Amino acid sequence: MKATPADQQELLRLQSIDTRLQQLAHKLGALPQTAPLAELAQRETAVRGTRAEAIGALEDARSELTRLESDVAVVEARIARDTDRLQHTSSVKDVQALEAELASLAKRRSDLEDQELVVMERVEDAEVVVSSIDLQRAAIESEVAELEAERDAAAGGIGVEREQTERDREVVAAGVPAELLAFYEQRRARGAGVGAALLRQRTCGGCTMTLTGSDLEQVRRSAPDDVVQCPECDRILVRTDESGL
Template sequence: MPLKASPADQALLLDLQQLDTSLQQLAHRGRQLPENQALAELDKQVAALRVRLTTEEGAAEDARRELARIESDVAIVEARVARDRDRLQNSSSQKDIQALEQELQALATRQSALEDVQLDVMDRVESSGAVVASTQGELDALAAKRSELDAARDVSLRDVESERTHAVANRETIAGRVPTELLALYERQRERYGVGASHLRARVSSASGVELTGNDLATVRSAAPDDVLLCPDSQAILVRTDESGI
């Protein structure tokens, strides 16, 4: 036996469908918040900067290690110079003095070369450190921006959730007024086809956007006001009102 429901009860389904559509839109809005898109782009920038920072920190560490090695070499040369000068002051052998003076001259040349390299490496340490600090500064700025976006997203989400809560409450109220069997059919059709109720306005089904003609229109015209009909195209419950044009 075909399902029967009063036109007033069937009209409630249009309000229910409107709320369900609003809930779908709110869910989509929650997923597609501009803050989420901005955060995703920000995370890409952060990831790229972290890769860059790792490379820069490696270069800075290499420069520091090289400087430490050169400083060690300089210290060794300085120690040998101090030792040779001490020996030179306490030596009475002309041969030893001549040898020590030659070694001191060679050590002076070595020390000068090392100190030149040391200055170059110190410049590298300073410049690489500045590069690391600059990139870290960019990361810190992005972290601050992310905090702001997180806060803005939370506000937007609260707004969406507030609207959703209101819509759910209204839906529960309206669903409570719909007869059980009619509501079950609505829910079943909505789950299967995405839309549970369609308003027939000027012979056009709102769910499908298609105008009813021929046999479909004749079936609608011949149906009793309390007959529950399905839209031939969308399979949603076809709700007739004074605007249906039949």
């Protein structure tokens, strides 16, 4: 790849800005509120999962209660129908049959009502569990809001500097040829945030390896507009009067 020495030296300015952005990101990540907020996020995720299970249990209990109420309504309708028929029949055989059925229906209704009471308790217990979980979530949300406010206040100055630094980066990056910029970004992604380094006294500023032998001769023979890379770390080596070549 070819690029003028001036354009290559602009990479050093860009790298300096990127390094500062990394430092600011580290500062933000190292704020005292960061770890507690991460822990709260994990707790909130766990509580959300527990709540989903609790809601499922509550909905199941409510569905069962609705079914039982429907069954009771059906039985009561049959009791009302048979009672009416009993009052309007003079047949002894029909009376005996209706009375037997009414007794069976009464037993069925009693059993269903007993089941209703059990399921109603399940519904109430499930509602208490959901309410308790909601209180936990509210407490977590309150703690998160408080910590975020503290973090934002502490990060205010860092945030302002980061925004200004990002604007500076846009200006410098805009002055670097697109192909060279893309190559720098590729090297930076692979080089732990460092894509270009100054070659000072034959030493790479990226990995601190000193060039010797054939590696040094290859760099010496390279044209000023050749984009050279460190044979050790593969980062772009920017040559200046300080390079010692």
